[in-house]
Amino acid sequence: MRLPTLLRTKPEAPGVHAEPFWSFRPQSDREAGDAIVSNFALHWFPAKISKASMAWNYSFWLGTISAALFFLTILSGLPLLFLYVPSIERAYQSVKDIEFVITFGSWIRAVHRISAHLMVIVVALHLVRVFLTGAYKNGVGRGQQREINWVIGVVMFLATLFLSFTGYLLPWDQLAFWAVTVGTNIASSIPMIGPGVRELLIGGRNIDQATLIRFYVLHVVFLPGLLGVLFAYHMWRVRKDGGLARADADAESVLESSRATEVVPTKTYTLLGVARGTAPTVTTRTLEAANTTVNAVPDLTRRALIATLGTIAVVSIMSVFIASPLEEPANALITPNPAKAPWYFLWLQEIVTDTTIRIGSFTLNGAFVGGVILPGLLVGLMTFWPWIDRSTHLAAGVWLPRDRRRQNLVFLLVVLFVLALTYVGMELRGPYWNFYWPWEPWPDIPGRI
Amino acid sequence: MSDKPGTGTDRRDFLLKLGTGAGIAAITVQAGASMRSLVPNVSYDSPTTVKLGPTSEFPEGLKFLPDERLFVFRDGNTFHAVSAVCTHLGCTVHAEPLANPQTVDDDGAAVKLTHRFLCPCHGSRYRGDGANVSGPAPKPLAWFRLSLAPDDGQLVVDLADAVEHDFRLTVG
Numbered sequence: 001m002r003l004p005t006l007l008r009t010k011p012e013a014p015g016v017h018a019e020p021f022w023s024f025r026p027q028s029d030r031e032a033g034d035a036i037v038s039n040f041a042l043h044w045f046p047a048k049i050s051k052a053s054m055a056w057n058y059s060f061w062l063g064t065i066s067a068a069l070f071f072l073t074i075l076s077g078l079p080l081l082f083l084y085v086p087s088i089e090r091a092y093q094s095v096k097d098i099e100f101v102i103t104f105g106s107w108i109r110a111v112h113r114i115s116a117h118l119m120v121i122v123v124a125l126h127l128v129r130v131f132l133t134g135a136y137k138n139g140v141g142r143g144q145q146r147e148i149n150w151v152i153g154v155v156m157f158l159a160t161l162f163l164s165f166t167g168y169l170l171p172w173d174q175l176a177f178w179a180v181t182v183g184t185n186i187a188s189s190i191p192m193i194g195p196g197v198r199e200l201l202i203g204g205r206n207i208d209q210a211t212l213i214r215f216y217v218l219h220v221v222f223l224p225g226l227l228g229v230l231f232a233y234h235m236w237r238v239r240k241d242g243g244l245a246r247a248d249a250d251a252e253s254v255l256e257s258s259r260a261t262e263v264v265p266t267k268t269y270t271l272l273g274v275a276r277g278t279a280p281t282v283t284t285r286t287l288e289a290a291n292t293t294v295n296a297v298p299d300l301t302r303r304a305l306i307a308t309l310g311t312i313a314v315v316s317i318m319s320v321f322i323a324s325p326l327e328e329p330a331n332a333l334i335t336p337n338p339a340k341a342p343w344y345f346l347w348l349q350e351i352v353t354d355t356t357i358r359i360g361s362f363t364l365n366g367a368f369v370g371g372v373i374l375p376g377l378l379v380g381l382m383t384f385w386p387w388i389d390r391s392t393h394l395a396a397g398v399w400l401p402r403d404r405r406r407q408n409l410v411f412l413l414v415v416l417f418v419l420a421l422t423y424v425g426m427e428l429r430g431p432y433w434n435f436y437w438p439w440e441p442w443p444d445i446p447g448r449i
Numbered sequence: 450m451s452d453k454p455g456t457g458t459d460r461r462d463f464l465l466k467l468g469t470g471a472g473i474a475a476i477t478v479q480a481g482a483s484m485r486s487l488v489p490n491v492s493y494d495s496p497t498t499v500k501l502g503p504t505s506e507f508p509e510g511l512k513f514l515p516d517e518r519l520f521v522f523r524d525g526n527t528f529h530a531v532s533a534v535c536t537h538l539g540c541t542v543h544a545e546p547l548a549n550p551q552t553v554d555d556d557g558a559a560v561k562l563t564h565r566f567l568c569p570c571h572g573s574r575y576r577g578d579g580a581n582v583s584g585p586a587p588k589p590l591a592w593f594r595l596s597l598a599p600d601d602g603q604l605v606v607d608l609a610d611a612v613e614h615d616f617r618l619t620v621g
Contacts, residue, residue, distance in 0.1 A: 178540065182570060185539040200487060206494045214487075333515035335541040337569035352538065353571040356585040366571075366585035367538050432543075433572030433584075 024298055035297035042301065044235045046243065048293045049300050053244035058133070058399070061307040062126035067231065068311040069119040073163075074224065076112040084170065086216040088209050091172040092329045099326055110319035116164050118315065120344045123160045127153060131411050134404055136386045137396035138241070139248020146245065146396075147386035149237040152230055154383050159227045161344065166219035168342050172212060177330035178339045180207050180215070186352065186371035194368075207332070245397030250292060252394055337431045346425030347418045348375060353433060378414075497609040504528070504597075504604050504620050510563055511544060519593065519606060520544060524561055528618040530606050531579045532591040533566070540570035542590070547577070558615035566590065578614060592616055 026032035036047050052058065083102060085094040098105040130136060136150035165183065169176040180202070188198035203210025242248065294300075327336075341349045351370035356363065381388075391403040400408055430436040431443065499517055501507075507523045514521060518533040518541050533541050543566065550563040553576075562577030572584045579590030594610040595618040597603070604618075 178570070181540065182538045189538075199489070203487070204489050204492055204494060208493075210489065333518075333541070335543075335569050337543065339540060339570045349571065353585050356537070356587055363587040365537065365587040367587075371538075432567040432569055432574075 024301065026295070026297055029295070032295040032297050035301075042297065044232075044239060045296045045300055046239055047296055049296045050243060050247040050250055050293050051299075052250050052292065053246040053397075054294075054300060054303055055246070058246050059244060060125070060129060061303070062122055062129055064304055064307040065311050066119060066123045066126055068308040069115045069122060069315070070227065070231065071308075072115040072312060072315055073112055073119065076108050076115065077220070077224075079108050080112060081220065086170070086213055088172055088212050088330070091170060091212060092326075095171040095173075095326060099324065106323065107319055109324050110322060111315055112167075113324045114318050114322060115315050116167060119160055120164055123157050127157055128411075128415060131385075132408055133245065133397055133399050134389070134391065134395045134401065135245040135397055137245060137389065137391070137393060139245055139393050139396040140251050141242035141248060144241045144248075145237070146241050149234060149241065150386050151383055152234050152237065154379065156227060156230050156234065158379065159223055159230065163219065163223045163227065164342065164344065166215045166223065169212070169215045170219065171326055172330045173327040174330060174334075174336050175325075175327045175342075177207065177332065178335055179341055179345075180211060182339070182341065182349075184211075186367050189365050189367035190372055191368070247397070248393075249397035252396075338429055338433055340425065340429070343422060343426055347421035350421040350425045350429075351375075498605060498607050500598055501604040501606055503602065507604065513544060515541075517606060517608065519608075520564075520566075521595075521604070521606075522563075526620045528595050528604065528620065529616060530593045530595050532593060532608075534591070535568040535570065535573055535586060536581065536588045536590065537568065537571055537573050537584070537586045540568050542566040542568045542573070542575065550577075553578070558617065560614070589614075 023031050023035060026035055033047050036042050036045055080098065083094060083098050083105065085091060095109075098109050100106070130150065130153065136146050138144035138146050165179070169180050184198045184201050184207070187201060188194045190197060199205060201211075201214065202208075203214050238244070340346065348371060351374055352366045353370070354366065355370035355374065356366035357369060358364075389404070389407060391401070391407075395401040395403040424435075427438055428435055436442060501514060501517070501519075501521065504523075506512075507521055507528070509523055509525075512521045512523070513519075513533065520531045520533055522529050522531065533544075535542050544564045545567055546564050547562065550561055552559050552561045554560075560578045564577045565582075566575040566577075566579070568574075568584065568586070573586035574582045574584050575586065575590055576582050579592060581587070581589050591611045592614055594607045594612045594616065596605045596607070597618075597620065598605050
């Protein structure tokens with residue numbers, strides 16, 4: 001048997017690659033395949049990817065942008081690690097130095113802060129996109145377990161929120177101090193175990209040095225580590241599940257259509273030799289028409305780079321113009337009026353305000369109802385939704401399908417409700433958490449008693 | 450290796466289980482020990498019994514003590530102390546003087562209501578005696594026991610000793 005050209009000209013053993021580096025502009029399928037196989041950073045990409053799943057208007061690349069933002073927070077966090085001192089006597093001063101004394105300090109801090117804020121937004125949007133397209137559903141591929149990736153995604157979303165919250169405390173200013181006070185008192189409102197949980201969180205009965213160091217370690221070691229591990233697993237699962245659910249939607253349309261699928265080569269002894277027929281191949285029927293997929297290098301890598309570079313550019317420029325706030329140093333003696341949580345927790349602050357339940361002489365603290373039970377139910381429902389969703393596999397990877405109209409509507413209403421509460425907390429709450437319309441002036445209240 | 454029951458397989462099986470069990474036990478104990486180390490054994494918090502100063506330093510009406518997060522009320526020669534810690538989520542409430550003070554009966558003792566308390570975090574409102582009136586606060590502000598220090602006669606509060614609303618310290 002005559003050996004294929006490729007094997008004759010490059011007689012090395014399979015899996016051994018003569019090129020010291022991979023090409024971003026592969027001249028052959030062999031090179032395009034090598035770019036994936038022999039590259040550590042790209043090994044989680046498939047060799048070929050469906051064109052449809054790369055469409056900008058399907059996923060909006062929100063996952064990639066989230067990852068880019070996470071990368072930016074780590075990158076900007078590294079210099080901050082050298083400059084910030086996690087001590088209640090010196091934390092505030094060190095942040096003030098970063099902001100006003102250190103060259104480029106305020107910009108680095110702004111990059112860190114803005115990527116973190118954008119990360120909360122983009123991760124939330126990513127979750128909304130995945131829900132609305134039913135992308136946690138399995139399509140036609142074998143052994144798909146997209147539900148698992150959805151659950152991991154929910155945990156990553158919570159980790160993102162906790163990362164933001166723990167970071168918010170580190171400047172040890174008034175905002176920080178009262179956010180920890182309220183946050184840990186919510187934990188304390190859980191019957192029986194609450195006070196113990198709070199004591200473990202803050203390392204004592206009062207918010208003090210032990211509290212700062214705990215939140216600091218959570219912020220710089222524990223939570224980023226957790227998010228990093230989950231991120232790697234999240235990406236791996238996307239591959240194991242056959243890519244984005246959009247690819248399944250494509251395959252389904254082939255299944256549904258009456259036209260017969262042709263027998264095409266799918267397996268070969270070089271990764272991408274299939275396209276040119278330059279290697280021995282195994283032929284079979286496939287749901288992927290040859291023109292629906294492209295090589296991951298450079299088509300996927302190019303777009304991923306565009307999304308990443310775009311994110312870096314936007315954050316870098318925003319950070320020049322948007323200054324990071326720093327309030328007065330933490331003061332256990334004075335609660336700011338009004339004392340507002342960071343924007344992504346304002347809806348919770350609004351809920352804990354409104355959910356104290358009184359039945360006769362029995363009172364259930366809103367801190368427990370609104371701060372623990374309701375968010376717990378919401379997260380629980382979200383986590384198990386893939387098993388509650390009874391729509392068919394045809395609804396996987398399709399924007400707003402008829403099948404899932406009702407659940408998408410309910411989901412959007414919940415999202416809208418959370419946004420509305422956030423707006424109320426942000427704009428309509430004044431001193432003593434009283435309600436003021438945007439055009440109403442706040443009364444002049446002395447800051448101290 | 451023998452497949453006969455009661456011989457090699459059992460021993461290998463036993464050793465495998467022993468090894469696995471020992472590994473799990475070691476990791477569990479390490480994790481437990483690590484977690485336990487984070488539970489404080491000694492509290493370095495400030496003491497709960499605090500000297501507040503001589504009674505002459507307390508004016509008629511209300512005095513706010515930020516360090517103790519406490520309001521001390523004086524009516525002639527009687528004193529009582531109300532906590533400034535909101536019972537909802539622990540912010541410090543602000544006192545707002547009332548235009549028309551009134552006297553109400555509270556637990557069988559008359560209280561002159563000169564102020565009301567407002568929480569800046571979630572909008573809880575309390576009457577001058579600490580009773581929760583509106584907002585999310587689930588219960589009234591705590592009252593703490595006041596006494597006179599035996600050595601120098603200063604006013605002393607015990608922040609760990611909540612008392613009923615009829616408590617008054619009368620200074621002779």
